Amino acid sequence: MRRGPRVAADGPLRIALLSYKGNPFCGGQGVYVRHLSRELARLGHRVEVIGAQPYPVLDEHEGVTLTRLPSLDLYRQPDPFRTPKRGEYRDWIDALEVGTMWTGGFPEPLTFSLRARRHLASRRGDFDVVHDNQTLGYGLLGGPRTLGAPLVTTVHHPITVDRQLELDAAEGLKRRMSVRRWYGFTRMQARVARRLGSVITVSGSSAAEISDHLGVRRERIHVVPIGADTDLFSPDPSVPEVPGRIVTTSSADVPLKGLVHLVEALAKARTEVPEAHLVVVGKRADDGPVAAAIERYGLGDAVRFVKGISDAELVDLIRSAQVACVPSLYEGFSLPAAEAMATGTPLIATTGGAIPEVAGPDGETCVAVPPGDSGALAAGLARLLTDPALRTRLGAAGRTRVLTKFTWASAARGTADLYRAAIGRPAAQVRRTAALGVRAAGSNVERGKAPC
Structure with missing residues (x-):
């Protein structure tokens, strides 16, 4: 310069x-x-x-x-x-x-x-x-x-x-x-x-x-x-919704991200919604608490990890989900929450750190659960996966919230x-x-x- x-x-x-x-x-x-x-x-x-x-x-x-x-x-x-x-x-x-x-x-x-x-x-x-x-x-x-x-x-x-x-x-x-x-x-x-x-x-x-x-x-x-990049992360009705699909982003297998609690919640939710499955945007660890939980609950076929995907592939993956989830124990902001909401995908998130500032009130723009509570997370997942009207309402309200507050x-x-x-x-x-x-x-x- x-x-x-x-x-x-x-x-x-x-x-x-x-x-x-x-x-x-x-x-x-x-x-x-x-x-x-x-x-x-x-x-x-x-x-x-x-x-x-x-x-x-x-x-x-x-x-x-x-x-x-x-x-x-x-x-x-x-x-x-x-x-x-x-x-x-x-x-x-x-x-x-x-x-x-x-x-x-x-x-x-x-x-x-x-x-x-x-x-x-x-x-x-x-x-x-x-x-x-x-x-x-x-x-x-x-x-x-x-x-x-x-x-x-x-x-x-x-x-x-x-x-x-x-x-x-x-x-x-x-x-x-x-x-x-x-x-x-x-x-x-x-x-x-x-x-x-x-x-x-x-x-x-x-x-x-x-x-x-x-x-x-x-x-x-x-x-x-x-x-969120609200032009990229936007609704697209032409992307087919996959029954039971839950999407989350977890860049590392560390306690902060709460992924192990989501795996535990998935195991519980599948007793009510057998087709429930999880796609994690991030690298799969060969060992550690998440790998151990997947093996312990027999979820090898119900949890998939993807990494290195393009922006367009990421957006379509979120659009295809019935539920987006942020299970973190703490976040300073939570871009994944804002991006999921911008696509119109209904969100379930914990109340850790600043997540409520992004996701908004429980029942209005998201389903909110306490951090680290796999039982509450499982109940919220089952509720969303079995209630299409709730998913539609929360998805639309989430998109509006992001357009108004977070660009x-x-x-x-x-x-x-x-x-x-x-x-x-x-x-x-x-x-x-x-x-x-x-x-x-x-x-x-x-x-x-x-x-x-």
């Missing part, structure tokens, strides 16, 4: 959108980067996504560009947790990345932030604002003096929530120690979050969690709900407003934030010290 003078306060902005992990088929961060960048470009802004592997899929025909900032890609398939060859090491950041992995930690938020810091410093003047998508690494501290532009950060939800749920589910001291090492980066993220001038989050529930878990002052947290166009407008507020912050406030950041970065980064 060519350097040039700063644009007018009400003109198009030059945005650097950082994404340390951008896979749009695994988790919500890649989805966020893709759709937000597209809608910001449609508003007339110049958006450059700076990302590491897995690189995000972007709508480049809309004018969004991608700058690759490669890591060592230590978790790639088919050789995750690999040890790089000697010739792959480029600098001390690479050595830090490998060393953190060897000691059981997750290095990518820190090491991406250090590479992004170096990259942005070399391009001072190219951007009006830097938008970090939940990296929260030490390298991003220091304010405009270090990054060349004001920093705005999105925190979808504190990863400390995931950490606690995994600790609660861990069996044995060895497993608990492993979980603590892996999530060691959350200490860094909390320290960084407290030094940020502006934090965007996606729901009121996440805002409360960010304040409680990370210690961010509430007045610095701004809620900008995200949403990417409105998310982009709200985000751009916060960019302008960050650019216009008083100089004294910027200097105070930068000073805090420089001290933290100096003590933890410049000497190559790992925080995890």
Whole structure:
């Protein structure tokens, strides 16, 4: 991107959108980067996504560009947790990345932030604002003096929530120690979050969690709900409905996603609805609690996993279902809920985290059940699968709710407003934030010290 003078306060902005992990088929961060960048470009802004592997899929025909900032890609398939060859090491950041992995930690938020810091410093003047998508690494501290532009950060939800749920589910001291090492980066993220001038989050529930878990002052947290691509995720009566089909999205076999409770609920629901079956959008784990539950209840023929499908295939899969389900114990927003509702597919969801903010009231726009309650989930599934009128009513109401409240166009407008507020912050406030950041970065980064 060519350097040039700063644009007018009400003109198009030059945005650097950082994404340390951008896979749009695994988790919500890649989805966020893709759709937000597209809608910001449609508003007339110049958006450059700076990302590491897995690189995000972007709508480049809309004018969004991608700058690759490669890591060592230590978790790639088919050789995750690999040890790089000697010739792959480029600098001390690479050595830090490998060393953190060897000691059981997750290095990518820190090491991406250090590479992004170096990259942005070399391009001072190219951007009006830097938008970090939940990296929260030490390298991003220091304010405009270090990054060349004001920093705005999105925190979808504190990863400390995931950490606690995994600790609660861990069996044995060895497993608990492993979980603590892996999530060691959350200490860094909390320290960084407290030094940020502006934090965007996606729901009121996440805002409360960010304040409680990370210690961010509430007045610095701004809620900008995200949403569904309502042109793509839309009803299509020509897609045949498959009797008994339930669809869910689960990017990983972790307690947070509640998939094991859905498998248990399916086993119970099939006593009333024998044709009930589940299609999971995500990778099937060879072992773990979900695999064990499928085997225990004899559901091998009733649970199918699909991965790597196209957007069009995903939408048609959701349209073909009689019920979409979000069984998570906690969500900071829940894109799968919004996307299912946008297709007009009736939704059953838990009340974990921000899900009620998206799904709406029980009996009006969805069926709502307590998180972790497989009995209540089974009863709700059986109720929906046997009541066509209820499915029709909830499906239509869900679509209307998403169109009214949760679209990417409105998310982009709200985000751009916060960019302008960050650019216009008083100089004294910027200097105070930068000073805090420089001290933290100096003590933890410049000497190559790992925080995890």
